[in-house]
Amino acid sequence: MSRHQAQIPVDKDESLHLRPMQALNERALKYKSDLTLTRNGHAADAKSMLELMLLAGRKGPLVLEGQGPDAEEAVNALSALLDQQLNKR
């Protein structure tokens, strides 16, 4: 069991769109680990689109935390994906 964390900056402090979160959600479902995305104190299970939706209106950077057998791989892949989707890098 390992535990990993990554912070993903959000370039503009505006609300998040559905598409990047959906991309995250779809990818998250492929991992065994528990994956939690937190923003400004609000946590969402990355495997639930309904919960992810609720982060859209919160401000600030996103923190992704994984716990489980493939946590490191998951956090690396997902944070890269989110960063690319949100900040078009």
Place this chain on the structure above:
Amino acid sequence: MERFKGIGVSGGVAVGDVYIIESERMTVGRRKISPDGVEDEVERFHDAISKAIEGIRDDQTRLVPRLGEEYLAIFDSHIRLLDDKMLRQSVERRIREEHMVAETAVDEVLREHVKLLFEDKSTARWVSDIYDIQSRLHRVLMGRSTGDLREMKEPAIVVAEDLMPSQTVSFDREQVLGIAMEEGGITSHTAIIANALGIPAVVGVTGLTAEVRAGDRLVVDGEAGEVVVNPDPETAERYVRIEQDIVESDRRLLHEQAPLPAETVDGWRTALYANIEFPKEVETALENGAEGIGLYRTEYLYLEKGREPTEEEHYEAYRSAAEAMWPRPVVIRTLDLGADKAAAGGGREARSEPNPFLGCRSIRLCFEREPMFKTQLRAILRASVFGYIRILLPMVTSLAEVRWAQSIIEEVRDELYTEGIKHEGDVEVGAMIEVPSAALQADTFAEEVDFFSIGTNDLIQYTLAVDRSNPVVSYLFQPAHPAVIKLIKNTIDAGDAAGIPVAMCGQMSGDLSFLILLLGLGLRAFSTSPNVLPELKRAIRMVSIENAREVAAAVLEESDAAAALKILRAGRADLLQDEE
């Protein structure tokens, strides 16, 4: 033994064991399940998610080519929202720990979610997506409520609070011996289908579901409008005898009448057509001596599947009816549903209107959802190659609507021609006269359509501004009202003057009380449930047009429905007396 009164909507008597179908209201109303029902309920919920996702995929395949690729993403995102970990876990927990019914649990979880979404402007815009998946789940859960008909093993009498069209269309005469339900009236879809299938039915039986338990025995007397719960042996025996007598006398009448022409005593020929809902009914229609299909209601194609039927589904249904009836005519009525029931059409949600009978229904709905209308018309024109099909436009209120529909038919014809698809180029188009404005303007309509068909149920409802299913005002639903009779007369006269055929396909056309009057007014074509035809023919063969004209003249003199009805009842008594 306990007796209940209701409204007999489909004749015949049935005796048998009870099979209870619980409706959505009963399920949701209960809100709690028994502890040993938990596993089934959890399974029902997860099943519903899979089915709802399948539903989205179906819509996607069907609609994306029409709407464009950008809609692909919307459907995809709804699939993601349905197949959601949090949703599954939270609902399951409520079912397991609080013994909630799946519908209630789904509502609670999603209601909480909507509340959270509303907290921020940027998330509030997704609320409608949540409502969308909620209604999809609801539809699936309702469609498979506990006590599914498919689980019925022995032939039985179906008892329900109310039945949905999607349930009744799957009824089979061999399995469903009789129907008794709490809701509904004479014009309810259950009544229409029960009649079509020849299943004895009593509706509007208040308090029935509270008294009936699985394992009870029941008598459904569709003639007297009575339901007997757990009859004593003599009563049961008596009803079984009545049941056999009815079958026997119907058969005798049918054999007697089938080969005879529908001709009055003084040699006036009339045409007897059948109203049907399903293509398979053409057999019953032919057995009963129908000279054609006067009204093919196509709504069940839409209701049965819970989605818009494909062109091929339409086509197969129409083609088989047209082929079986050839060379007799088949009048296909285009979609006649309210927006409240046509949820499937165009992938939209069922929309409730404050005033559905004055709202976007029937031809108006076709106007609003042109692609859906075109699909049906394409199938009709294609199927016309195999028989004699005529198109009937329901609920037209102005000539503009008729012209619009004709131009769409024209367009569809051109499209089929361009695509090189075999179709009939020249199909007759008629107007259903069921709104006072159309009846009053019948002379103008007659110049632009090929035939009329009078729909009496709606004509009465719209003329007298009364909903007959509302018990408080249903006494005002008076078919013999002078205003109604004048509108019918006006329509028949206009048709005669223009030389186009006029038929009647409403309930009045099968009612012996009105037969003499209608013949006297000049009506020569009647369309009714197939099983009414032999009786109707027997009666027509007893009437002379000369006498009928006198009766009509007398009725037209009367200033109120009660007096008119008195004359009509006397005429009916004559027709029945001679039968003995």
